[in-house]
Amino acid sequence: MSRNSIEGKVVLIAGGAKNLGGLLAREFAQHGAKAVAIHYHGSQAKTDADQTVAAIEQAGAKAIALQADLTSAAAMEKLFADTIAAVGRPDIAINTVGMVLKKPIAEVTEQEFxxxxxxxxxxxxxxxxxxxKAVNDNGKICTLVTSLLGAYTPFYSAYEGLKAPVEHFTRAASKEFGARGISVTAIGPGPMDTPFFYPAEGKEAVEYHKTAAALSPFSKTGLTDIEDIAPWVRFMVSEGWWMTGQTILVNGGYTTK
Incomplete structure (x- = not known):
């Protein structure tokens, strides 16, 4: 199999049942992936996971959905072990998991933090x-972060600040895994038109975000659409493998470093 191709590869997507993760899962299957394992967090996402599995299988790839709360090391280890048992060692591993918290610092509780x-x-x-540990040699790893890493803004201290460490995790992992030909990247979308975005924002904030990017007038929503991000993820885990250790902000000119 070619280092630069998705065809014939095994893909694992954390948060792969719906939204961007679900789109990626479907598109990897359409681009010739041999198998796609998708993770989903809670039982409320099971219907979405089942529909995504069906779409993957319809595209000709093997599929499996795995439910887990990935906030423990043991659960993460089990996710990879179960993936390997079901569809083989992944060639591509993508993590789309995250949660937004928008609050003034003075109002963030210890539990929320x-x-x-x-x-x-x-x-x-x-x-x-x-x-x-699990990805095959010459594999690819990509984590979704946020374009707020390039922003000078209030109210996102806990969210932006707790995504920031992933930049260094990415750099360190790329150095440590590079000897096996594995590339490691992170992609930071702008505010995306998904159900996760709107509850954290008030009406005025939503209207601001819809006009904040340089290319907002050319977006169907004014926001970053999941269809804008999927090609970048696919590229970084295929032909774009020579880019490693980097966090790339993909946001239509919303923020930049």
């Missing part, structure tokens, strides 16, 4: 750890 840390930092770290 701990939960956000578990989802955005701990799960990202242990995903990279297990991916580094």
């Amino acid at each position: 701990d939960q956000s840390s578990a989802v955005n930092v701990k799960s990202a770290f242990f995903f990279l750890k297990e991916a580094g």
Whole structure:
């Protein structure tokens, strides 16, 4: 199999039942992946996971859906072990898991901080750890972060601040796994038109975000659409393998470093 191709590869997507993860799962199958394993968090996402599995199989790839709360190291280890048992060692591992918290610093509770840390930092770290152990030589690993890493803004201290460590995790992992030909990247979308975006934002904030990117007038929503991000993820885990250790902000000119 070619290092630069998706064809014939085994793919694991954490958060792969719906939204961007679900789109990626379907598109990897359409681009010739041999098997796609998708993770989903809770039982409320099972219907979406089942529909995504059906779409993957219809495209000609093997599919499996695995439910887990990935905020423990043991659960992450089990996710990779179950994937290997069901469809083989992954060639491509993608982590789309995350949660948004928008609040003034003075209002963030310890419980909210701990939960956000578990989802955005701990799960990202242990995903990279297990991916580094499980992914085949010449494989690809990609984590979804946020374009807020390039922003100077209030109210996202816990979210932006707890996504920031993933940049260093990515750099370190790329150095450690590079001897096996594995590339490791992170992609930071702008505010995306998904159900996760709107609950954290008020009406005025939503209207601002819809006009904030340089290319907003040319987007169907004004926001980043999942269809804008999927090609970048596919590229980074195929032909774009020579880019490694980098966090790339893909946002239509919303923020930049």
